[in-house]
Amino acid sequence: MNKNPLIVALDFPDSEATLEFLAHFSGEQLYVKVGMELYYKEGPAVIETLKHQGHHIFLDLKLHDIPNTVKSAMKNLAVLGVDLVNVHAAGGRNMMEAAIEGLEAGTKPGAKRPSCIAVTQLTSTSEEMLHHELLIPGSLEHTVLKYAELAHAAGLDGIVSSVLEVPAIYSILPHSFLTVTPGIREFGAAKADQVRVATPRFAGESGASGIVVGRSITRADHPVEAYKRISSEWEDAVNERKNSSAFIKH
């Protein structure tokens, strides 16, 4: 993953709507995320189109199945030549190891294997939901930390969590381990279905490796302005943090 990207979630119904949105950026190469909505409609063709336009791609299909199935599916995803893919850490260590094996098997000779990250607990999950619906006791942070440790032990490149858990993750894992954080909202903006949210500035101050931003940009009246405003808030905070004496280089 390139340094501290702002990843734009292309949560659109089809290629047409996606390309219409990207046209606002007049050829600028972005880091984009293709999720289930778009991929299940358009399949590999949309990945080809986005690659052709020069965008970096996070293919967010959140695999969660038995190890053998995940391994075979990841082999097929690696063939697409995307930059980043993901699984649910709740699938367990064997499943995450199988994901890496599949990606290695599917990566073309000489090409870089896609990075693979594990969703710890969705940013739409609250601690109350964790206890009463998922029946996981203890604090939400503790669960995220345990899943992050498991993902690290399985050889994954990082995790997805909310910004709120990032400092705790880096108290136990190296800074080379990626923390990709959705649930980003500008100050005062509506949370919608997200629970564990943070501003772009707080994400940068907390040491997140990257942020994922969807509706705040894709549904904005002026998407390019929203993108620029959010990315400069994020990048300024990242740079201030790196320049501060408290930042330890790993």
Ligand SMILES: O=C(O)c1cc(=O)[nH]c(=O)n1[C@@H]1O[C@H](COP(=O)(O)O)[C@@H](O)[C@H]1O
């Ligand atoms: O894996 C993800 O990208 C993801 C994990 C998570 O815990 N929470 C989460 O919101 N996401 C994705 O990040 C994006 C957030 O969208 P907005 O809430 O519109 O900014 C969506 O595409 C989600 O699918």
